[in-house]
Amino acid sequence: MSTVTPLVDVRQLVKVYRPSPLWMRFLLRSAIDRPVEALRGVSFQVGAGDICAVVGPNGAGKSTLFRVLTGLTTPTEGSATVLGLDVTHQSQAVRRIVGFVPADDRSLYLRHTASENLIFHGRLQGMALPDARSKAQEMLELVGLGHAAGRAGFALSSGMRARLQLARALLHGPRVLILDEPTSAIDPVGAHQLLSLIERLTHEMKLAVLLSSHRLEEIEALRDHVLLLDRGELVYQGDIESLRHTWDAPRLRIRFAEPAAAVAASAKLRAVAGIETVDQIAGEVTVATTMRAGAVLGVLNGQLAKIESVEETRISLRELLIQVAGDERRPSQGSGES
Amino acid sequence: MRSLGHAVTVARAFTRMGYLLEFAYPLAFVFTQMQALVPVFIYFFVAKLVNSSNSNVGGDYFTFVIIGVLSIRVLAVVQDLSSELDSAIQQGRLETLLVEPLPWRALPFALIPWSLIVRLVTVALLVFITVPMGAHYNWSGMPEALLITLLGTVSTLVIGVLATSVKVLSKRNDPILAVYGLVVQVLSGAFFPLSVLPAPLRLISRMLPQTYVIDANRHLLLLHPAGLSGATPMQAIVVLVAFAVVGYAVSLWLLGRTLDYAREIGVLGGY
Numbered sequence: 184m185s186t187v188t189p190l191v192d193v194r195q196l197v198k199v200y201r202p203s204p205l206w207m208r209f210l211l212r213s214a215i216d217r218p219v220e221a222l223r224g225v226s227f228q229v230g231a232g233d234i235c236a237v238v239g240p241n242g243a244g245k246s247t248l249f250r251v252l253t254g255l256t257t258p259t260e261g262s263a264t265v266l267g268l269d270v271t272h273q274s275q276a277v278r279r280i281v282g283f284v285p286a287d288d289r290s291l292y293l294r295h296t297a298s299e300n301l302i303f304h305g306r307l308q309g310m311a312l313p314d315a316r317s318k319a320q321e322m323l324e325l326v327g328l329g330h331a332a333g334r335a336g337f338a339l340s341s342g343m344r345a346r347l348q349l350a351r352a353l354l355h356g357p358r359v360l361i362l363d364e365p366t367s368a369i370d371p372v373g374a375h376q377l378l379s380l381i382e383r384l385t386h387e388m389k390l391a392v393l394l395s396s397h398r399l400e401e402i403e404a405l406r407d408h409v410l411l412l413d414r415g416e417l418v419y420q421g422d423i424e425s426l427r428h429t430w431d432a433p434r435l436r437i438r439f440a441e442p443a444a445a446v447a448a449s450a451k452l453r454a455v456a457g458i459e460t461v462d463q464i465a466g467e468v469t470v471a472t473t474m475r476a477g478a479v480l481g482v483l484n485g486q487l488a489k490i491e492s493v494e495e496t497r498i499s500l501r502e503l504l505i506q507v508a509g510d511e512r513r514p515s516q517g518s519g520e521s
Numbered sequence: 522m523r524s525l526g527h528a529v530t531v532a533r534a535f536t537r538m539g540y541l542l543e544f545a546y547p548l549a550f551v552f553t554q555m556q557a558l559v560p561v562f563i564y565f566f567v568a569k570l571v572n573s574s575n576s577n578v579g580g581d582y583f584t585f586v587i588i589g590v591l592s593i594r595v596l597a598v599v600q601d602l603s604s605e606l607d608s609a610i611q612q613g614r615l616e617t618l619l620v621e622p623l624p625w626r627a628l629p630f631a632l633i634p635w636s637l638i639v640r641l642v643t644v645a646l647l648v649f650i651t652v653p654m655g656a657h658y659n660w661s662g663m664p665e666a667l668l669i670t671l672l673g674t675v676s677t678l679v680i681g682v683l684a685t686s687v688k689v690l691s692k693r694n695d696p697i698l699a700v701y702g703l704v705v706q707v708l709s710g711a712f713f714p715l716s717v718l719p720a721p722l723r724l725i726s727r728m729l730p731q732t733y734v735i736d737a738n739r740h741l742l743l744l745h746p747a748g749l750s751g752a753t754p755m756q757a758i759v760v761l762v763a764f765a766v767v768g769y770a771v772s773l774w775l776l777g778r779t780l781d782y783a784r785e786i787g788v789l790g791g792y
Contacts, residue, residue: 200787211690211788221787247787253620256787278622289613292538294545299538306534307621309527355622 189228190266190359190391191235191252197260198222198247198415221247223415224261229408231358231389234382236402238395239412245395248412249361252393253283265359279308282352284362288344293336297328297347300336301354308355322350326380342373349377353384360385362394366401374401434496435479439466444489455482466491524624531623532631539635557643558650560590564712565654577714577750579743584656588742589711591644592735595670596705599681601636602629603698606688619789625780626773629678629685637674662741669741669757673734676761679768686772686779690788705731716750730764733757 198221203211222244229235237245250256251263254274263270265277292300298319305315323329326346331339339347345365352360362381366374378401385392396402402409403423411419411426419426439445442465449463452470458479460471470479476495480487543550568583578585606629609615619625648658684698705711708722709731715723726732736751737758743749752760783789 198787203786207690250787255616255619255784255789257784275622275624278620281620283617283620285613285616287613290617292542292614295538295541299541303534303538304621306530306537307618307623309530309622311530351617 189230191227191229191263191393192265192267193228193248193252193261193263194226195261196222196225196248196251196258196263198244198251198256199259220415222251222258225412225415225417226261227410227417227420229359229391229393231391232386234385234392234394234407235410236394236396236407237410237412238397238399238402242414243412244415245412246363247415249283249363249393249395252277252359252361253281254278279355280358282355282357282360284345284348284352284360284365286364286367288341288348288368291336291344291347291351296333296335297323297339297343297350298332300347301351304351305354310355318354319350322354323347325353325384326350340373341368342370342377345369345373345377346380349381353388358390360390360392362392364395364397366396366398374398375404378404433472435470435472435476436494436496437468437470437479437483438491438493439468439486440489440491442466444486448483448486451482451486452479469496528624528627528631531627532634535631536635536638543635543639554639554643554646557594557647561587561647561651561654564590565651568655577716577748579739579749580745581657581743583651583654584658584743585739586712587647587651587656588738589709589735591647592670592673592738593705593709593711593731594647595637595640595644596673596677596731596734597702598633598637598640598674599677599684600698600702601640602633602678602681603684603688605632605636606685610688610692626776629682629776633678633681657744658742659744665754666738666741669734669737669754669761672758672761672765673730676730676765676768679730679765679772682769682772682776686776689776689779689783692788705729708732710735710751714750730761733760 200215200219200221202215202217225244225248227235237248239245247256251258252265252270254270254277257271266280268277268280270277292303295303298316301319301322302312302315305318306312308315310318320329320332323332326349328343328346328350331343336344336347345368349362349365352362360381365381366377369377381392381394384390408422409419409426410417437445437448439448445463445466445468449461449468452458452461452468455474457474458470458472460469462469472479476493480490480493483490564586565583568586571578571582573580573582575582606615609618618628623631648656652658680698680701684701687697704725708718708726709729710726711731715726715732718726733752734757736749737754737756739749739751740746740754780789
C-alpha cells in the first residue's frame with residue numbers, strides 16, 4: 184500500500200476474547216465458554232488517500248478490528264496507532280481523529296431531523312452551537328442531503344440514512360474513516376452512489392479509509408487495497424490485481440457439440456501436467472490452468488472438430504477470495520505488497 | 522478547565538436532545554406528568570385519616586407527606602439515568618456515543634440534566650397545586666430547600682454512577698435500581714416519620730441521602746417543625762457533601778475500572 188506516512192499502523196494485533204470468570208457470571212453471562220482468538224497477529228498500514236477494503240466471512244474479525252481502532256476494545260497483544268496515537272492508551276485523542284460509520288442505522292435519532300442529528304454530534308465533539316449548526320449544514324451539502332436537512336430520520340430512505348451517518352462521521356474533520364458495511368441496507372444504485380462519494384471524499388480530504396463489505400463487486404469496483412481476514416488471520420493484503428496475479432489461474436471454457444465428446448476431452452485433460460482442475464458438466468468443460476489456450480487445445484487435437492466454442496474467463500472475486508482463504512499453502516500475513 | 526467546558530457542552534447537547542425528543546411526543550409527555558398527580562391525590566385522602574396533631578409530622582400530615590413525596594420525586598432522577606442508558610443500549614446508539622471523543626466517565630452526568638429540569642418543573646407545579654388542597658408551606662424556606670434538593674441530587678447520583686458501572690457489564694441493572702428504589706420508598710421517611718421504624722431499619726435509613734434531603738426540607742418548609750426528629754438542614758448539608766465526596770471517589774474509580782474491563786473483554790457498547 185502507499186504508506187509513506189501511514190495514518191493507521193497495526194502491528195501483530197492479537198485479540199482473544201475470554202469467557203467471563205465464574206465468580207462474575209451472575210453479573211455478566213459470557214456468550215462464549217472458551218477463549219476465542221478474534222484476531223491473530225494482524226499487521227497492516229493504511230496511508231492518507233487509501234481505501235482499504237476489509238473482507239472476510241462472518242466471524243473473520245472485521246468488527247473486532249474496527250472496535251480496536253475506535254477504542255471500544257483493547258488488543259490482547261500487539262499495537263495499533265492512528266496518527267501515532269496508541270488506540271489503547273490514547274483512546275480519547277484517537278476518537279478525535281477517527282470517524283466511524285456503524286452498520287446499524289438505528290444509531291441515528293430517527294425522530295430528530297437530519298440537521299439535529301448532526302448538531303448533536305457536533306456538540307459532543309465540543310463545537311459551539313452556531314458552529315455545530317453551520318458545520319452540520321456544510322456536511323449535509325457535502326453528502327448531497329442539503330435538501331433533507333429538516334426531514335426526520337425515520338422519513339429518510341436507507342440510502343439517505345447511510346449518507347447521514349457518513350456526514351456524522353465526517354463532521355469533526357477526521358483523518359481516518361472507518362465504515363462497517365455502509366452499503367448493507369442500500370439498493371445497488373444507492374450503494375454505487377455512496378461508494379463513489381466515499382472515493383471522492385477520500386481523495387479530496389486525504390482520508391485513510393477502512394471499509395468492510397460483503398458486496399464483493401463493490402470491493403472490486405474500489406480497485407484499491409484489500410485485507411482478507413479469515414478466522415482472525417490476515418490471509419492476504421494488497422490490491423486485487425496482485426491477488427489475481429498470484430492466485431487466479433485463468434479458466435478456459437470449452438463447449439462441445441455433444442456431452443460424450445466433453446467426457447472424453449475431460450479425461451484427456453485430467454492426465455496433463457500443468458492443468459490444475461477440470462470440471463465437466465454436460466457438454467461443457469472448464470479448465471483451470473496457466474497453460475496457453477493453444478497448448479490446451481493442442482491436447483485435444485483429435486476432437487477439435489467437435490468444439491463449438493472456446494472462451495477464456497476470469498475467476499469471480501468471490502471464488503478467488505474463497506480460494507485464498509481456504510488454501511492451506513498460503514503464506515501467513517498475505518502475499519501482496521504492504 | 523477545557524475538559525470541564527467540553528463536559529458542559531456535552532451536557533447541554535443531551536439536554537437539547539432530551540427537550541426535542543420530549544416534545545416530539547407531546548401527548549405522552551402530558552400524560553407522564555399527569556401521573557405525578559396520583560400520589561398527591563392518594564395522600565390528600567390518606568391525610569384525612571391520619572392524626573395530624575402528632576408533633577413528629579409537624580402538625581400537618583398532608584404537607585409532611587407531600588414534602589417527602591416531592592423530594593424523592595426529584596431525587597429519583599437516578600432512575601432516569603438508568604432509563605437513558607437502557608434506551609441507548611437497546612436502540613443501538615451507545616456505540617456511536619462511545620466513539621465520540623467524550624470522557625466516558627462524564628456520560629452519567631451528561632444524560633440527566635433534561636430529566637432533572639422536567640422533574641423540578643413538575644415538582645414546582647405540584648407545590649402550587651397542593652396549596653388549595655390544604656398544604657401549608659413556609660415559603661421563606663423554599664430557596665434553601667431547592668439548594669438542599671440539588672445537593673441531594675448530586676449525592677444521589679453516586680448511586681447512579683455505581684449503577685452505571687454494573688450496567689456497563691451486565692447491560693441491565695434495573696433490578697438493582699428497582700431494589701434501591703423500594704428501599705428508598707420504605708426507609709427514607711417520605712411517608713411516615715422514621716421514629717416508627719425499628720432501630721435496625723433506622724440505621725439503614727441513615728445511610729440513604731434521600732433521608733437527609735427529606736428531613737432538611739421538612740425542617741425548612743413545614744410551618745411548625747419544632748417537633749420533628751431527623752437531620753437539621755446544616756447536618757444534612759454536611760452529610761450530603763461527605764456522601765458525595767466519598768461516594769464519587771469510590772464510584773468514579775469503580776466506573777473507570779469497569780470501563781477498562783469492559784473494553785478488555787469486548788462488551789463495551791454491546792447489547
